[in-house]
Amino acid sequence: MTLNDARIAQQGLDTTHGAILYLEEISVVFDGFRALNKLSLDISVGELRCIIGPNGAGKTTMMDVITGKTRPTSGTAYFGQTMDLSRMSEHQIAHAGIGRKFQRPTVFEQHTVFENLELAMKLDKRVRPTLFARLSSDQRGKIDEILKLIRLNGSEQRLAGLLSHGQKQWLEIGMLQMQEPQLILLDEPVAGMSDAETARTAELLNELRGKHSIVVVEHDMAFVTEIAQQGVVTVLHEGAVLAQGRMEEVQADERVIEVYLGR
Template sequence: MILENTLDDRPEGSDGADQMGHLVTGELDLSHGVALYLEDITVSFDGFKALNNLNLAINAGELRCIIGPNGAGKTTMMDVITGKTRPDSGKAFFGQSIDLTRLTEPEIAHVGIGRKFQKPTIFEQHTVFENLELAMKTDKRVWKSLMAWLAGDERDRIAETLRLIRLDKEADRQAGLLSHGQKQWLEIGMLLMQEPKLLLLDEPVAGMTDDETMRTAELFVSLAGKHSLVVVEHDMAFVEKLGGLVTVLHEGSVLAEGDLATVQNDQRVIEVYLGR
């Protein structure tokens, strides 16, 4: 039921406030339809160019898959978007007005970018419920946390997310005791609690059963439209199930872009994957 709700009544990737014409600097502006815009991004580590003039544009509401061999720069790209790594050169914009290269990690989280790590990163000592509580979109300054007390509607939101990620029966369990697949789902749930506009998902189905993988694909497809999603994944069956455009990274820049079939038949992509 919730899955369906997220799909409907969204004007093309645009936020209500933007349609009102309010453009405060620092607020997400998706009026041109672009959610994420990377231009000529270069990152080098000790002379090795992890990213080399990378260009990428993700539309609002789009679901994009990024594939590429190991070391192609997929994780570094996510590091740049989330402020963990500063590019040596190039531009990174979120919407029209937010310059990601000037913001810190928490600030980037606040403007609406959520990130799922390759290895599920959750708070193992906390319960599943507390994990979602901590992730929930709210004022996250110290004083507010000291005085915080969950309101009824906030509890409802957590309960709703718990159902969505199918962990409602595990709410009071210590998160460290969950199965690997459940941890992945919990991390996705934490992302959703942040109400991000853009979700970055690094190998979200690694370690999941086939059944869990397919359910994750359904969840992501249902989230597209309301959110923009960038999914890094090796599992081609999963990528196929997601549909949408596929971008192939290689040696730090874009090698090919198109739907999965086109990309898979691209001679250069085949060479990269099979080796020369």
């Protein structure tokens, strides 16, 4: 049993068929506009899935449905095989083990790197326990582990507001790690990064591969190629799956070339 399998079992998720997320014929209609059009998708336990597609393809709406921000007009969304996401609040979904990182980093800039990770730790957040809590050696060890993973060890006492754009993105990924999610959704994680930061982010996600199920929405094709490896890439267009397969298969698909990649 992998670490991720153990976490899933602890949460009570049923993933006996190997998938942690099922979207079946999800449609979302806003004032007559169909943002998602009978979208069907499943993500396997421990998979790193890349989602690409032109602006307006429905990528953000898809993540909004998964996290409870948007309710589907029709269709079903399941976390494991027992948790109906359409019946859960955003808070309940986050608590169940789905973490989301938006394109713009949202760290606590007036707090140190260490404090950001401490605040994000999966603990009893009621006032009294928080006021009188003292980190155990295991909890400090967890923070040290995450600091090394995101390459911010040695910068733990630095104010988050003084970090570079890329470092803030890594810190937020580290904060997600502190929540011990089973499924992580990342929206354009390398937007605005330098080439060096982008390469480091690819290394980071490859290190997380298999420890969590990860869905990455991204436009940077070089980055997608780096992290997709032999995994599946899904192309969305007009709210539905246009194509799906290995990166080289998707890049050679005439429909994808026409609507997204160009010649």
